[in-house]
Amino acid sequence: MYKVCGDETCDSSAILAGLDEAIKDGVDVVSVSLGGDARISFEQDPLALGAFAAVSKGITVVCAAGNHGPTPISVTNDSPWVLTVAAGSMDRSFAASVYLGDGRRIDGEALNQLAAKTSSPKRYPLLYSEVEHSCQFAGDLGSVRGKIVVCLATNTREQVSQIQSVMDAGAAGVILYNLGDNGYTTIVRDYNSSVVQVTSADGAVLMDYATSSKNNTTAPSASVTYNNTLLGVRPAPVVAFFSSRGPSGLAPGILKPDVLAPGLNVLAAWPPKTTDSASTGPFNVISGTSMATPHVSGVVALLKGLHPDWSPAVIKSAILTTSDAVDNAGGTILDEQHGKANACGRGAGHVNPVKAADPGLVYDITADEFAGYICWLQSTHTNATSLLDSTLPCATLPKIRTEQLNYPTITVPLRPTPFTVNRTVTNVGPAESTYTVKVEAPSTLTVHVSPETISFSKAGEKKTFSVSVSGHGVTGQELIAEGSLSWVSEKHVVRSPVVAVVEVGSPPPAPGRTSTQH
Structure with a gap:
């Protein structure tokens, strides 16, 4: 390390x-x-x-x-x-379930399941406050006593202490729902409390039900059960x-x-x-x-x-x-x-x-070929100022454009006219084997492979093929159209995505280099 x-x-x-x-x-x-x-x-x-x-x-x-x-x-x-x-x-979930007073069940997750030893399916009033929607209760916390509080998950350290304050004030529990962008991704956290985390879609159900007392004589209520760790989700x-x-x-x-x-x-x-x-x-x-x-x-x-x-x-x-x-x-x-x-x-x-x-088959690329790719960048981008390796001068290397690198996936510009790339595969499977191409593509993408069959007589043998891709009828905000190319033999399926990318501008700003723990 x-x-x-x-x-x-x-x-x-x-x-x-x-x-x-x-x-x-x-x-x-x-x-x-x-x-x-x-x-x-x-x-x-x-x-x-x-x-x-x-x-x-x-x-x-x-x-x-x-x-x-x-x-x-x-x-x-x-x-x-x-x-x-x-x-x-x-396929693992730290499972917990919320049972609403109207009979509906919402499945969520709870990392801290110590409460499972002492909790019972007792029903408590359900509270959602549009003002304190992220559990930022200011001043008097008396309104949360004896209730299960519904809050928006902010995924911040501050919310940990806010939830602790809510629980210290006598709340029966807290249900956190995801932001809309999070969707069905629930990042479980240890809140040291009876906290259940649910998706944004289920959060909308909870908010609607928690505020339904305005039009319903039955006060909203809920109970929680902790189901331990589930596999095979x-x-x-x-x-x-x-x-x-x-x-x-x-x-x-x-x-x-x-x-x-x-x-x-x-x-x-x-x-x-x-x-x-x-x-x-x-x-x-x-x-x-x-x-x-x-x-x-x-x-x-x-x-x-x-x-x-x-x-x-x-x-x-x-x-x-x-x-x-x-x-x-x-x-x-x-x-x-x-x-x-x-x-x-x-x-x-x-x-x-x-x-x-x-x-079965593999796509190899040498260091010289990667350096040749950088030489191509230098010839097309004015801000490329140095070689990756000074011992590999561009004068002695072939210039290889990005799409022509012998990459195991195939990515080309999305254009109405065919864009052709070449690929070379090496046999690392049975010495004598034959592969037939299988192409899967949407109606917006046309993919032609030549030849359609490749045969090998020994291990380590190489074969080259070409792929031509054209796109048409792509609408909306999609940046790509995609299909796949597979070489299929009796024992192997060697699959490569085939992606046609809309030619776009510069990437959005990103923060400085940090660890990528969320």
């Missing part, structure tokens, strides 16, 4: 020093849960520079996508040589609202983030005496792309152990092309509003360690 951050920020020199030390120590994978400014060019970004040095020496670098979602073009750490991880939910995974979204503002021809991994309500080891901790023990439940990143770093370590000769690009390819495109209910992976998550939110899909160990 290398400390590169202080209490608030992470100095560029410290980041580079940490990465240099990791390279000298001979590590196999670097896990970086840091996020920075989405506007800094790769040649000026210390993390991108240090990561390139590591990747060029065979070290895989895994980075957090950032916590600025669901805003589009907010993804950070989007250089093509790093593996960028988005955050999703797990559906749907999962769901993209967390805070997980930063693509497309990349710096490299729109590369799909970022790369892959989705568990990053919501993760039980994690935690230094107990840090000022940032609300816990006094060695573990905490934390949310953020910082939590998703180590999951993928662990998968990388497993793959490196199984295949020590695989390059960082091959390891990335294995993870991306075998990732799950569906959730545990068999449907498409959803976003925080339970709409269909697009590739700019989930990347290639949800990481699947078992399938990644045997991908």
